[in-house]
Amino acid sequence: MNKRVVGALALILLFSGCVVRTQDFHCVREDDTKVNFELRMSPTSLEIKEVTYVFHEEKGAERIYKHKGNGHEVRFNPSSGQLLLSETAGLAWKCERYEPY
Numbered sequence: 001m002n003k004r005v006v007g008a009l010a011l012i013l014l015f016s017g018c019v020v021r022t023q024d025f026h027c028v029r030e031d032d033t034k035v036n037f038e039l040r041m042s043p044t045s046l047e048i049k050e051v052t053y054v055f056h057e058e059k060g061a062e063r064i065y066k067h068k069g070n071g072h073e074v075r076f077n078p079s080s081g082q083l084l085l086s087e088t089a090g091l092a093w094k095c096e097r098y099e100p101y
């Protein structure tokens with residue numbers, strides 16, 4: 001792609017008013033609050049500990065993500081903060097959104 005095309009695309013994005021809607025959460029395991037991590041959610045993906053899951057589908061308020069490589073599934077409800085990871089079956093996580101100041 002030449003520089004003019006890249007520049008034109010950058011200007012279109014800049015002036016279109018599009019904002020990347022990324023939200024950050026702090027998650028703790030419900031049965032052991034010492035175990036925690038950060039989660040980053042965008043409209044198309046979810047990132048946990050530098051592992052990216054791709055958006056698969058939405059059921060009500062629950063968003064379902066899948067890992068491309070191993071097929072693990074993540075179910076996340078941003079409204080309630082409930083997080084379920086298929087690789088840690090039986091363990092539930094509670095996530096709270098970092099609010100912008």
